[in-house]
Amino acid sequence: MNINRKKIIAGNWKMNKLFKEGLDLASSITNNIESNDRTSESEKPLVILAPPYYLLKHIVDITERTSCIEVAAQNVSYAESGAYTGEISASMLASVGVQWVITGHSERRNIFGEDDQMLSDKASAVIKNKLNLIFCVGEKLDEREAGNHFQTVEQQLRKGLFHFDKKAFEKIVIAYEPVWAIGTGHNASPQQAQEMHEYIRNIVDKQYNTDVASSLTILYGGSCKPGNAKELFAMPDVDGGLIGGASLNSSDFIKIINSI
Ligand code: PGA
Numbered sequence: 053m054n055i056n057r058k059k060i061i062a063g064n065w066k067m068n069k070l071f072k073e074g075l076d077l078a079s080s081i082t083n084n085i086e087s088n089d090r091t092s093e094s095e096k097p098l099v100i101l102a103p104p105y106y107l108l109k110h111i112v113d114i115t116e117r118t119s120c121i122e123v124a125a126q127n128v129s130y131a132e133s134g135a136y137t138g139e140i141s142a143s144m145l146a147s148v149g150v151q152w153v154i155t156g157h158s159e160r161r162n163i164f165g166e167d168d169q170m171l172s173d174k175a176s177a178v179i180k181n182k183l184n185l186i187f188c189v190g191e192k193l194d195e196r197e198a199g200n201h202f203q204t205v206e207q208q209l210r211k212g213l214f215h216f217d218k219k220a221f222e223k224i225v226i227a228y229e230p231v232w233a234i235g236t237g238h239n240a241s242p243q244q245a246q247e248m249h250e251y252i253r254n255i256v257d258k259q260y261n262t263d264v265a266s267s268l269t270i271l272y273g274g275s276c277k278p279g280n281a282k283e284l285f286a287m288p289d290v291d292g293g294l295i296g297g298a299s300l301n302s303s304d305f306i307k308i309i310n311s312i
Pocket residue numbers: 064229233234235236237273274275276294295296297298
């Protein structure tokens with residue numbers, strides 16, 4: 053799929069859903085999207101489901117009848133293969149039909165200690181294997197309170213992504229997720245989201261060019277829910293959302309999809 057400024061709603065299930073619950077959720081979303089004829093094919097957002105690893109192949113199978121849904125892994129190894137107990141490589145993900153990988157999520161950075169170098173290596177593994185990447189960035193509360201949020205996000209982008217050439221950006225989506233908004237119920241205001249998305253687009257413009265920057269899909273994540281999705285997605289530089297908690301319930305997730 054060509055992701056040139058594509059509207060995207062991605063559901064990050066994190067470590068939730070047992071086997072049958074996961075299958076039911078994916079089936080319900082797929083059925084709903086198939087029966088939804090509100091827009092023409094080209095206007096429909098791309099929906100991405102990011103279940104835990106063990107469900108990936110099953111959810112690829114459930115969703116493959118519609119081109120409007122693709123599947124993401126929530127993590128990947130930076131290594132290609134070999135003695136890395138517990139890891140899953142990008143080529144393994146590709147071999148079961150996964151098309152996307154999320155990296156840089158603040159839970160991976162903060163709970164599992166993934167640093168900029170590791171995230172840059174993971175991003176490289178994703179792109180090398182011709183998968184699409186959702187790269188997450190976002191400042192912590194103290195960084196925002198100190199007025200350092202733009203600088204923090206810029207550093208995360210520079211260290212994680214700016215080793216790529218222009219071409220790689222055809223397969224890259226950025227998700228701005230302020231850490232203080234994730235799972236807290238306190239979303240960034242549409243203005244705060246817009247201002248950071250515009251900033252991100254500007255630094256990509258300066259580093260690459262206007263074509264790369266204006267084609268880039270930038271998602272907002274952090275307590276996005278049915279009640280606030282529409283106003284967030286109405287911002288000119290907000291191209292969709294990365295949804296955590298509200299993606300675990302089919303009716304809430306569908307409402308968010310229908311808000312774009
Ligand atoms: P949330 O999570 O929607 O539950 O705040 C977003 C995310 O972590 O991607």
